[in-house]
Amino acid sequence: MSTELKIGNVVTNPGEMKRGTISIGKNMYGIEREIPIVVYHGIKEGKNLWIMGSTHGDEPEGPYSIALLTKQPELDPKKMAGTLVLVPALNVEALMDGQRGDPRDAFSYDMNRFYPGKPDGYPSERVAWAYHEIASKHADLHLAIHSGGDHSMLCRAFFAPENPESLELGKAMGPDWNLALHSRKAGTGNPTAMFGGMGKGALTVEHGGYCRTLTTDFHEVAQVYLDAYLNVMRHYGMIEGQAVYAKQWSRGHQVALLANASGLFVGADVPLRTPLKKGTVLGHIYNLYGDVLETLTAPADGQIFGLRYRPSVIEGEWCSFYAVIDEEREDLLVSKGIITE
Incomplete structure (x- = not known):
């Protein structure tokens, strides 16, 4: 009690x-x-x-x-x-x-x-x-x-x-x-x-x-x-009912993809939380004349979990939060030994 x-x-x-x-x-x-x-x-x-x-x-x-x-x-x-x-x-x-x-x-x-x-x-x-x-x-x-x-x-x-x-x-x-x-x-x-x-x-x-x-x-x-x-x-048994779970977990680390040019960031047609290969185009930064100043690409296999929604960007501001996947776990509590903390 x-x-x-x-x-x-x-x-x-x-x-x-x-x-x-x-x-x-x-x-x-x-x-x-x-x-x-x-x-x-x-x-x-x-x-x-x-x-x-x-x-x-x-x-x-x-x-x-x-x-x-x-x-x-x-x-x-x-x-x-x-x-x-x-x-x-x-x-x-x-x-x-x-x-x-x-x-x-x-x-x-x-x-x-x-x-x-x-x-x-x-x-x-x-x-x-x-x-x-x-x-x-x-x-x-x-x-x-x-x-x-x-x-x-x-x-x-x-x-x-x-x-x-x-x-x-x-x-x-x-x-x-x-x-x-x-x-x-x-x-x-x-x-x-x-x-x-x-x-x-x-x-x-x-x-x-x-x-x-x-x-x-x-x-x-x-x-x-x-x-x-x-x-x-x-x-945790705080309320009645059966909990449900994911079948597998992606364990990884965040990489903030920063702009190396100032202009308008326009993301590519890449849905959030979709598995991507290294080098996949994630978006472009345009100047006011319509020239592409920078093309952002996936730094490694992983997925986008965060995307800038304000097109205006200056050098050093982030455009995307990217998840680099270190390992796939069938049980989230059991690591395959790849720890990046």
Whole structure:
């Protein structure tokens, strides 16, 4: 039998759901800055799963898919095992402005690079620290929900450390999620690296982008996430039902393909998440006279999982996120010995 649980300012008993916040500090008006949370405290013992959205404020897929999750009949704490903690938006200030980082914080802009922050650091560092101090004490499993934001479309990929807890969580995402990329080295810069380094299950999950936030597109992207959340909960026995899985996983690493010319990037007719051979043409950069300044090609066998959707590009900006495939795994938890972390 589970017992009383306190997370942030939320105190729940087994079988309860409550909303609340994690405190950060006061703003100029003396009003508390807070991170919203929803806690489902299951009646039975089980895993403590955290799902967190909007580390980047231009990525609304997390908040919306989490909102849909709260409407599902399966989320009945009187029947659940374990605890589900939903964090619709970690970086609320950035989300309010639709920006990658808090526009008022010029010195610690990208929270996914300096996590877990500092208790006495810049404003965004303090947000990250307040969150990590509590999440790290409670979470067994942690999903950080991301997308291509205001610059790209990303498609059903996740970054996972090589620890078995994280790979099992990746497997639990379901049949749509079979591209498993190596994450940052343990303990460096983002929640997945930090939690993975602590022996917890942790993923950075990527799907969607601003180019897919109109009407039915946004619903479709959120549904992909919702299906994964429920599958994860079934896998760990938090809710009833049978989890389903991919038949095989591609384990690889990300390569950002950067522009070596300025102009208009026009992608080739190559669908995302399609196996490609080295040298496949991925797109061209044109100048304003219509001349081709650069042709981008696949650097190795692999697949595109992210593509720029803004044609204007300058030298050094990225055009595509490319997944170089290191190995195919019949069981995601069993490596063939090719590790690139």
